[in-house]
Amino acid sequence: MxxxxxxxxxxxxxxxxxxxxxxxxxxxxxxxxxxxxxxxxxxxxxxxxxxxxxxxxxxxxxxxxxxxxxxxxxxxxxxxxxxxxxxxxxxxxxxxxxxxxxxxxxxxxxxxxxxxxxxxxxxxxxxxxxxxxxxxxxxxxxxxxxxxxxxxxxxxxxxxxxxxxxxxxxxxxxxxxxxxRRLASNPAVAANGGLAANASPADAGLAAASELAASRVIAHEWDGPPAADEAALTVHVWTPVGSAKSEARRQPIVDRYIAAVDRNGVISTGHAALESPEGIYISLYPGVEIDRSPDDFARLLRATRENDVPGLFQPDYATESKAWCPSTVQVRIRNYDPVRLRRFWDTYRQDTTYNLTHRNCSSSVSRALEAAIEGASARVWGGLGGWRPFLRVITTPELWVAAQVRKRAATMAWTPGLTLDYARALSMLADPRPSGWVKMARLAVRRMVRSSQQWREEARHAHVAEDTAPRTVRE
Structure with a gap:
């Protein structure tokens, strides 16, 4: 945490x-x-x-x-x-x-x-x-x-x-x-290919430019995810079941977070990628297809050097989805820093090593996502001043969920299922939604306004009907 x-x-x-x-x-x-x-x-x-x-x-x-x-x-x-x-x-x-x-x-x-x-x-x-x-x-x-x-x-x-x-x-x-106390940059991001702790003046200038690029965030809360035509960072996830070549045997939890096995016994682990409106696409894949038969799968789970293989980065989502299939789920985040993401990507793509559990598609996306949303809560709530941004972060339930997912991935391995949960939790933190009480109050006010308008409309129609109704004259 x-x-x-x-x-x-x-x-x-x-x-x-x-x-x-x-x-x-x-x-x-x-x-x-x-x-x-x-x-x-x-x-x-x-x-x-x-x-x-x-x-x-x-x-x-x-x-x-x-x-x-x-x-x-x-x-x-x-x-x-x-x-x-x-x-x-x-x-x-x-x-x-x-x-x-x-x-x-x-x-x-x-x-x-x-x-x-x-x-x-x-x-x-x-x-x-x-x-x-x-x-x-x-x-x-x-x-x-x-x-x-x-x-x-x-x-x-x-x-x-x-x-x-x-x-x-x-x-x-x-x-x-x-x-x-004495940090010049965030080691949580620097360890993943971001700015080093001993930042140079040029790096400091790049960080300042990053803050300016993120200054477009002016809202404190959003009612929902980004609209389809809104510029946002997109996390693409191909779930194990959704990417299986044939009908998968349903295994609750296992086929959600680890792998799915189809009718022919072929194992599918799914895939994850990250796409930004600025043209960055992060999708790491082994250069040579890994044999994922049940006999060798246990050996491949070890995050040791003997399991490192050459990898390659896919050029863009259109090419990858056309060659394979469209992503199963997408998580979109509007409050991100394109400059920090670009800096991470320029460093990370220099190494194309792929490891099934240590450096795979999901771990690459999760690290890139952390680099992109660095300082997101400060950008959203920084104007509140004092300790309110800190209190808002630590009292958000999604922080605990994200921390547990991150802990589980760090002690096991990043999988597409864990990356999906992680991205969803971080999207709630980077693009905070209104609290339940605020949203319920808004809905109550809207219902009251609609009810009042409906009552006035019904009264007006009743009055018009009364004026136009034929009247009998008594003799």
Whole structure:
């Protein structure tokens, strides 16, 4: 999440606030440690009942406005609302049953995530796979802690989770403040082929030009995705099922995020590409077709040098779609920086190496997307001043979704399915939509205006009908 915040807000915005970030992080870290230690015995100072009511209120409020979202945003709001309301109900039920169920839920989530991280790191073997395995082992240890009743017989489940959340959140804030303190550019983008940390004056001038190019963003919110005739960055995704040569065997989750297998046993992993109105097209493909038979597929998953093959970049979308098929899904983003994208592309295309899990089409698109939207939130909300842009970013649910997708891709591999989810989440952050309450209020006002106009029109027609109706004369 630290890298995403750095990408969305930009180093310039965060560098001037590093002291405040560190102070808030230290306070959150210490408060989390206090809450966690307080939960180790049965005498809780933590106000559990008021917290449950706040959680329930937030869940119900989210469900009340969830219908105003669009696509994945609507689904995310429903999931969040149901999760918060369910957790609050279990807390209010209390006693052994509610606390036990909560502990089992949290334990299972930690266990599943830790086990998946360990297995994927062992299979893929990317550069920091050993550290990822240690992190997965820590998650499994936390799962065991939640599963067993010691020392409070599940009474401290909620304070445990809140304490861990404050601890990890505080640590991330401290880490963020440390990274942005003396940076000249964003390492999250520089590591992907962007501007180096020791930027030259010419690079600094290019960055200034980039800010001017992005100054066309004047809105704080948009009601929906870009129109068909509106200039926007486009992420093309060919899903595994949609790009299979023949009818695919349906395998939920697997054929969405990993690969699809058709009736002939041929594996399709899908594809991803990025296109900009300025003529940039990023679509990396192996120069020689890789044998993706089930026997060799496990070996090819390793992100090691022996699996590197020569690759090639497709010239444009029209050529690629004509030779293959049109993309299955498109995600369009209006708030991007064409100059930063061009700088990334000029550096990235110098290396045409292709690796199925380490440097593939999806990872290329995701890195290019991060370079293109650097500072997007600062451009949108920078005029609000102070800490409001930072608060708007960290309170947007899509930030958590994007962070989880990025973490999963970093510990496994970027796939077209993960890139699609990542692009959708980032589109909500770069082109923010109105909050549910604001949108619901707008819809209510519009309905009131339409109802008022309809009533006036009906009254006018009734009055005209009354004036034109034949009258009988009494004798």
């Amino acid at each position: 630290v890298r995403l915040v750095m990408i969305l807000l930009g180093v310039d915005y965060l560098r001037t606030r590093w002291r405040s970030l560190r102070l808030v992080g230290c306070v959150s870290l210490l408060l989390g440690i206090f809450v966690f230690i307080d939960a180790l015995d049965s005498a809780l100072y933590f106000p559990i009942t008021p917290f449950a009511f706040l959680l329930l209120l937030e869940g119900l409020a989210t469900l009340a406005v969830a219908w105003t979202g669009m696509g994945g945003q609507r689904t995310l709001r429903y999931v969040k609302g149901i999760a918060f309301a369910t957790a609050a109900a279990l807390i209010l039920i209390g006693h052994e049953h509610g606390n036990f169920i909560l502990s089992m839920i949290f334990g299972t989530l930690f266990f599943a995530d830790g086990l998946l991280q360990i297995v994927s790191a062992k299979v893929v073997r990317y550069r920091t796979w050993r550290l990822a395995m240690i992190g997965g082992a820590v998650e499994i240890a936390l799962a065991i802690f939640f599963y067993q009743p010691y020392p409070t017989h599940y009474v401290g489940t909620v304070p445990y989770c809140l304490g861990l959340g404050l601890i990890f959140g505080g640590w991330n804030m401290i880490l963020l403040s440390t990274r942005v």
